[in-house]
Amino acid sequence: MGETFPDQSQAARDFGAPARIIYEDFVGMEQRDVQPGTGSIWEVGADNGGVTYRVKLLTVRGTNAVDEIWIMTLGEGDKEHKTVLHLQGIPAAHLVALMRNKSFDTSGADMVRSTRTKTIPDSESLVTAYDHDAERFRALIAGDAGAVDVVAVAHRRAVVTEFRALLEDDEHFDSTLALQKAKSTEGVWQNFFESNPWLLGLGLSTQLFTGWDADRLEQVVTGYSVAGPGKRTDALLRTAGAAQFLVFAEIKHHKTDLLGKEYRSGCFSPSTEISGAVAQAQGTVQLAQEHMGAILRKTEEGVSQPVLDAYTYRPRSFVVAGRLDEFIGEAGGAHQGKIRSFELFRRNLHEPEVITFDELLARAEVVVGAYEKKTT
Numbered sequence: 149m150g151e152t153f154p155d156q157s158q159a160a161r162d163f164g165a166p167a168r169i170i171y172e173d174f175v176g177m178e179q180r181d182v183q184p185g186t187g188s189i190w191e192v193g194a195d196n197g198g199v200t201y202r203v204k205l206l207t208v209r210g211t212n213a214v215d216e217i218w219i220m221t222l223g224e225g226d227k228e229h230k231t232v233l234h235l236q237g238i239p240a241a242h243l244v245a246l247m248r249n250k251s252f253d254t255s256g257a258d259m260v261r262s263t264r265t266k267t268i269p270d271s272e273s274l275v276t277a278y279d280h281d282a283e284r285f286r287a288l289i290a291g292d293a294g295a296v297d298v299v300a301v302a303h304r305r306a307v308v309t310e311f312r313a314l315l316e317d318d319e320h321f322d323s324t325l326a327l328q329k330a331k332s333t334e335g336v337w338q339n340f341f342e343s344n345p346w347l348l349g350l351g352l353s354t355q356l357f358t359g360w361d362a363d364r365l366e367q368v369v370t371g372y373s374v375a376g377p378g379k380r381t382d383a384l385l386r387t388a389g390a391a392q393f394l395v396f397a398e399i400k401h402h403k404t405d406l407l408g409k410e411y412r413s414g415c416f417s418p419s420t421e422i423s424g425a426v427a428q429a430q431g432t433v434q435l436a437q438e439h440m441g442a443i444l445r446k447t448e449e450g451v452s453q454p455v456l457d458a459y460t461y462r463p464r465s466f467v468v469a470g471r472l473d474e475f476i477g478e479a480g481g482a483h484q485g486k487i488r489s490f491e492l493f494r495r496n497l498h499e500p501e502v503i504t505f506d507e508l509l510a511r512a513e514v515v516v517g518a519y520e521k522k523t524t
Contacts, residue, residue: 167215171204173222202228205266214244257404304516311509314340315402315471320504333401337468337505338382341365341399347396348383348397351511352503357385365397381432392458394444396436398429400469402505406490407474414485418493422502425467429500433465472504 199221206216210280217240223229235243313320314336321336330336341348342365349357367384383397405419418426423474437460476488494502 168207169204170207171202173226174201174203174511176376181522201232208465214240216240217243217332232428288465301516304346304512307347308509308512308516311340311512313346315505315509333403334399336401337401338366339382345383347512348385348468350515351508352385352395352397352468352501353464356388357383358388359383381436386458394458394460394463396433396463396500398425398432398465398467398500400425400467401515402469402471404469405474406470406472407486410485414488416486416489418490422467422469425469428495429465429467433463433499434459436461467502468502468505468508469502470504471506 190292191244202218202222203219203221206221207214215236217233217235218231219233220231221229314324320334325333325336328336328339330339345359345365349359350366365383365385367381381396382399385395385397387395400421403496404425406422407416408419409417412419425450440460442460444460473482477483477488
């Protein structure tokens with residue numbers, strides 16, 4: 149076993165990581181005797197001029213991966229003479245997985261032959277191969293349109309699972325808040341939607357919305373000046389199509405109260421938080437229109453013509469806040485007065501449109517095929 153050195157194998161997953169060569173020599177064997185009913189007895193041919201073989205493995209420190217395998221014959225003076233077999237990357241991983249397989253069936257009398265075209269690797273072998281050369285697996289998937297779809301859907305399902313966890317598991321939300329060192333509960337949701345803008349793009353409307361800026365949803369729409377305060381929106385979006393129109397969204401948090409106190413019997417007023425969010429959205433849109441004019445143009449340095457135009461004609465706006473289960477009692481019954489008050493309020497609110505977090509989640513679950521209708 150030699151000293152470690154940087155792994156330079158071109159097929160290595162851990163290219164440049166500390167590696168080591170491990171080898172062992174084997175003297176050729178000769179069939180000396182056969183006993184009927186017991187099979188062959190093999191003995192080392194120490195004096196028959198048998199060939200000596202050397203098996204070398206290139207391993208990476210801290211992993212179980214074998215990046216390369218050589219089987220070679222030795223000549224005089226222990227010198228490596230001829231390479232009989234050389235495997236790199238995934239083929240080497242396949243051989244290691246085969247040697248580790250403990251499920252060989254030796255009870256049959258017939259010879260068992262396995263070919264690459266007929267063998268379906270077990271899950272452990274696939275994991276071993278993936279761990280060995282993940283980049284190659286990703287490259288293969290990237291070249292398969294069907295596989296790309298599968299990966300995309302799997303990722304979105306994972307996002308939806310995280311969405312539900314943040315919405316329903318207080319401990320998970322609090323740990324996420326601490327991990328991200330977010331300044332507020334709204335900050336957790338801002339980060340979540342920044343990482344997954346499709347949740348807003350597909351969830352707010354029947355129209356498809358995409359981010360005005362591919363890198364960031366939150367945008368300053370009017371700058372600070374001596375004339376007044378600046379304004380920023382949590383998500384500046386645009387519709388898709390030949391002509392594109394701006395869309396604004398304000399993101400609150402899932403525990404925002406939707407309704408306040410009972411004003412008259414069975415009639416509830418919107419909460420202070422919702423009223424404030426509506427006023428904020430209306431003010432942001434109005435000031436943005438005054439600042440931007442009829443068209444917002446995106447330009448790139450060195451390009452004379454704008455690369456994107458979006459119109460600001462009466463832009464749509466949204467407030468994402470709260471949860472509808474605020475209207476469900478502890479025993480599971482729905483409070484009809486609260487449901488009526490909230491729905492009539494938002495349906496008669498011309499702009500912005502108010503969407504709750506659980507409604508946004510339900511839309512996302514439908515998109516990825518993970519929606520389950522509640523029967524209770």
